[in-house]
Amino acid sequence: MDDARLKRYRENLQARLTGILNLAPHHPDGIRLRKRYGGLIDNLFLFLEDAGIPPTNNSSEQAIRMSVIFRRVTNGFRSPWGRDLFAAVRSVVNTGKRQGLTAYQSIQQALSIDGSLFFP
8 A cells, every 4th residue: 555545544534432431430440541542543543654664463373373382282371480490581581582592592691691682
């Protein structure tokens, strides 16, 4: 699509969302949702301006998929520290993978004093 069409789509979506947010919900969940989206309204449709921004969170869902499968196959974790350790390691490995590193390189770099993935 050309830039002008994407701009029109974004403006249309923005106007429709603004109209919805101008409604006054009475239910606490509606009030909370209105408040949340009111603070995000400028960033909700950035994927229409920048092709590098994905319109979905599929990459995030795919990143946690291995954890879900592991939990289902093993029937969960036996201790809180095991659960937390697994989550931390998966986070480091997935972060490294997005930067083109192997699992070993990711863990090694995360544990490194200088050049850690966490302190660029």
